[in-house]
Amino acid sequence: MADTDIVCISPIDGRELVRRPIMSDAAIDAAVTSAREAQKAWRHVPVKERAAKVLALLDALVAMNQEVVPELAQQMGRPVRFGGEFRGVEERARHMVRIAEDSMKAIPADDEKPGFRRMIKREPVGLVLVIAPWNYPYLTAINTIAPALMAGNAVLLKHASQTVLAGERFQMAADRAGLPKGLFQNLHLSHEQTSRILGSGLVDHCNFTGSVSGGRAIERGAAGSFTSLGLELGGKDPAYVREDADIAHAIENLVDGAFFNSGQCCCGIERIYVHEKHYARFVEGAVDLVNKYVLGNPLDETTTLGPMAHKRFADVVRQQNAEAVAKGARAHIDGKRFTADVGNTAYLAPQVLTHVDHSMSVMREESFGPTVGIMKVKGDEEAIHLMNDSPYGLSAAIWTSDVDAAESIGDRLETGTVFMNRCDYLDPALAWTGVKETGRGASLSRLAYESLTRPKSFHLRQL
Known part of the structure; x- marks a missing residue:
């Protein structure tokens, strides 16, 4: 395999199934710029309107199921008889959409003070990078994609080389749903490019699902950038x-x-x-x-x-x-x-x-x-x-x-x-989280919105 390509070798017969060229650095920078521009407007879109777009993305994705099931079998080996992942994808996405507005509503101060209005609001972190694994390429990715978009963020997706077609399916669904141009982008990246994105502070939050060694590489890549991380790593x-x-x-x-x-x-x-x-x-x-x-x-x-x-x-x-x-x-x-x-x-x-x-x-x-x-x-x-x-x-x-x-x-x-x-x-409805070398942070539940937003306090004195 050339170091300029991402290649999926099918486990069915050991033959090359998919090959994609990695992006140029200039293309990556352009993607980040367009995502930033799209997010500036998206963050001000009412939550109910965001919900309509995210659900449209979900519907477009689910409509592909007949094509996706054999595609998954070819990429990572799951038998077609089990029918894919979209039942769980729907359950998770619809739940996160349903709880979004309540999860992000302003929190009033614990005590009242006459003449003051005090509250904590939650603002989107900005640009979220999702690095998804091959074992459940749709379920693991939707865990962050749906709440990140609902929270008012833009999303960049880097999928595993073994399931490169899953990332492209997400892009098709986003395009068919009519998401604003640049708001969601699937990127074909090398490990080195991913580290550059993290280390240069081009994104505000990264959610990674993968091995412990991969998680350590993500932490090293993000060191000093103050990029927040959500990591789901190994398990036993x-x-x-x-x-x-x-x-x-x-x-x-x-x-x-x-x-x-x-x-x-x-x-x-x-x-x-x-x-x-x-x-x-x-x-x-x-x-x-x-x-x-x-x-x-x-x-x-x-x-x-x-x-x-x-x-x-x-x-x-x-x-x-x-x-x-x-x-x-x-x-x-x-x-x-x-x-x-x-x-x-x-x-x-x-x-x-x-x-x-x-x-x-x-x-x-x-x-x-x-x-x-x-x-x-x-x-x-x-x-x-x-x-x-x-x-x-x-x-x-x-x-x-x-x-x-x-x-x-x-x-x-x-x-x-x-x-x-x-x-x-x-x-x-429950936080998906781990301890010890399994990782840090939480996805799903209302707690997911805490990692995908930042608190902003308002202390307003009336004269």
Whole structure:
């Protein structure tokens, strides 16, 4: 690949699918200038009028679904049978539009003083750069695009090279919705150009979803520019199946939570701790379900598990599985059952591992693939200790019939979101956030508007 091009290699067959030239620096500067000009007017557009445009963008995007679903399969491997991402995109976008006006209304001073009018208003930060990942290229991007536009900002989108067509789809939707020229722009950028944009202060806020190393690169790039950052980085999300859990429900949902999208989910389940009372039954049920997956070409309607997005990602998981087995883990899935897994491709058979411990990378480091380790625990204290024994903290799931216990355990977990009896889901009414090396800041909910606006205080004295 030439260093002047962005290239997507399809995981289906390892062939080049898309190639796009990166922009010139002059074109980038022109894009920033036009975005700044468009934002000057957009910030004064009433919120209800902004809402109409953002919803028109959403409608235009959803209308492309029939084309987008196979396009996603070709770019990153998700099977077409699952129908794409736009159900979640709609849920998130419509919620953020609905709460926008109330979330950004002026906050009166805590106490009244005769002769004074005092309040805190929220103003748009200005220009927002969204750096989106390939695993859920529409869902992750809309998390910031919709509220950023609703808050009165202009938006620049840099999408991952693996899903470069998703960025172009967003641009088509913005154009068809009639957004002001320059207000939303999809940019084809190199890593070096992205760092220049951040370091030179060309944007006011950047939201990045990706790896921990990528997040560190973003922080280095923005150093000294005072550009604010929202970072959602790595994860190793745990689940705990308590003694009082509905085991059949836990098995079904946790297997899906671990293996959907070939395990390439930001909040997918990567490690499971099961009360000793249910351990044998849980493992047996999970193995039985995983053996029913059909690994194959994601364009085939019978496929339930597609390839990982790139061979190098599959190789990481292969190495983790091999290391675990070498250290004494038991691999329950016979990879030979999955004929599409031929070893040197992006196709990887799912795996369930037991006899694992935290000396193994598969229980400590992000896998982001179709493998999960299951450990037996005696009760809450051991489970809490193991769940917190991680450098990451995005979400954690507790499977129990006791709501109070779930909340009490959740209070002690080092994580951004606590689930009970579900997993691998984003509720747009709640803040999406992480702790430790998973990142900083929050998207979705009314808190998203706090990072996409800045406070402005009014202290008005009447004479």
